[in-house]
Amino acid sequence: MKVNGEHYRSIWRDGATGEVRIIDQRWLPHQFKMVTIRTLEEFEVAIRDMWVRGAPLIGATAGFGIAEQMERDPSNAGFQTAYEVLNATRPTAINLRWALDRCRDALMPLSEGERAEAAWALAQEISDEDVGINKSIGQHGLKLIQDIAATKPAGEPVRVLTHCNAGWIATVDWGTATSPMYHAHDAGLPVHIWVDETRPRNQGALTSWELGEHGVPHTYIVDNAGGHLMQHGQVDLVITGTDRTTAQGDVCNKIGTYLKALAARDNGVPFYVALPSPTIDWTVRDGVAEIPIEERPAQETTHVLGRDAAGAVSTVQVSPDGSPGGNPAFDVTPNRLVTGLITERGVCAASAEGLAGLFPEKAG
Numbered sequence: 091m092k093v094n095g096e097h098y099r100s101i102w103r104d105g106a107t108g109e110v111r112i113i114d115q116r117w118l119p120h121q122f123k124m125v126t127i128r129t130l131e132e133f134e135v136a137i138r139d140m141w142v143r144g145a146p147l148i149g150a151t152a153g154f155g156i157a158e159q160m161e162r163d164p165s166n167a168g169f170q171t172a173y174e175v176l177n178a179t180r181p182t183a184i185n186l187r188w189a190l191d192r193c194r195d196a197l198m199p200l201s202e203g204e205r206a207e208a209a210w211a212l213a214q215e216i217s218d219e220d221v222g223i224n225k226s227i228g229q230h231g232l233k234l235i236q237d238i239a240a241t242k243p244a245g246e247p248v249r250v251l252t253h254c255n256a257g258w259i260a261t262v263d264w265g266t267a268t269s270p271m272y273h274a275h276d277a278g279l280p281v282h283i284w285v286d287e288t289r290p291r292n293q294g295a296l297t298s299w300e301l302g303e304h305g306v307p308h309t310y311i312v313d314n315a316g317g318h319l320m321q322h323g324q325v326d327l328v329i330t331g332t333d334r335t336t337a338q339g340d341v342c343n344k345i346g347t348y349l350k351a352l353a354a355r356d357n358g359v360p361f362y363v364a365l366p367s368p369t370i371d372w373t374v375r376d377g378v379a380e381i382p383i384e385e386r387p388a389q390e391t392t393h394v395l396g397r398d399a400a401g402a403v404s405t406v407q408v409s410p411d412g413s414p415g416g417n418p419a420f421d422v423t424p425n426r427l428v429t430g431l432i433t434e435r436g437v438c439a440a441s442a443e444g445l446a447g448l449f450p451e452k453a454g
């Protein structure tokens with residue numbers, strides 16, 4: 091998508107230097123910076139400390155990290171080290187392991203001399219595929235928005251609530267939850283997006299920044315506003331992303347998603363999840379019991395990043411000295427609360443049958 095009128099992906103290989111460049115998300119929405127990441131250690135830090143974030147982008151970054159490592163040490167041991175280091179960075183988003191497994195299956199049968207070139211090609215393939223998947227999700231999600239628009243007086247916006255940032259910078263491009271919004275906006279369909287701030291890291295500010303850059307009308311709201319807005323008929327549809335969805339359609343996403351789903355159910359608001367297939371973990375069924383939930387540093391809850399009136403970006407403490415912070419980063423929304431899953435192959439029920447219908451070769 092565009093920033094200041096120029097098209098970017100969130101990660102790319104520089105054509106001139108061959109180095110991997112990323113949008114450094116630590117500074118958004120206040121400062122737009124790009125950075126080069128070179129070594130395995132830098133890839134590890136970039137994922138763990140959320141210079142890059144969002145399940146699909148974490149997977150794509152891991153692909154490029156493997157390629158960098160194969161340049162330096164294409165041995166089996168070199169690959170295994172990179173696999174383990176990268177896989178340990180963030181435990182919940184399944185796209186990370188999905189990408190690493192894909193690299194392992196493609197590279198291990200090759201000779202050491204063949205691995206670097208193949209790894210670069212594969213990293214690019216994973217990135218390009220992600221863009222295509224998200225574009226398709228947008229086209230299928232657009233249909234849902236069109237259906238709701240058809241029930242409203244002409245010109246009245248479809249009001250969509252979203253949580254966290256499942257936007258283009260959480261993927262390689264388009265985003266998952268935001269892709270239907272961008273498609274609707276670009277098709278001339280009026281939409282208005284309620285963007286949850288998403289404490290503790292305020293990824294909603296990233297979503298608001300993205301939407302603003304693309305000219306999509308939106309309002310940044312506190313996390314607790316959603317239920318109230320739904321009670322008052324202000325939300326037509328919820329669309330969130332996901333970090334891991336189980337084979338029976340339980341959805342793990344940013345902490346607070348579950349509460350939005352409960353409020354949506356209580357108020358008869360459809361709750362959809364944008365789900366790229368690499369985010370499906372076919373090895374687990376019960377999300378609450380089986381998905382590991384990342385516990386992030388307490389400092390993310392006790393401190394916030396912001397910009398002061400003079401324009402300086404800094405971190406300030408919001409809690410009293412000595413109060414411990416707790417920071418589970420994700421929660422699980424059981425499939426019974428999910429109206430449907432918007433995948434690259436179409437929309438399905440959040441159930442084993444629904445997913446198997448669209449992905450029979452995986453569900454088997």
Ligand code: MRU
Nearest residue numbers: 143144145256260266331332344
């Ligand atoms: O901790 P984050 O910012 O990486 O969490 C991101 C989310 O929870 C997103 O909703 C999810 O990864 C889907 S991104 C298309």
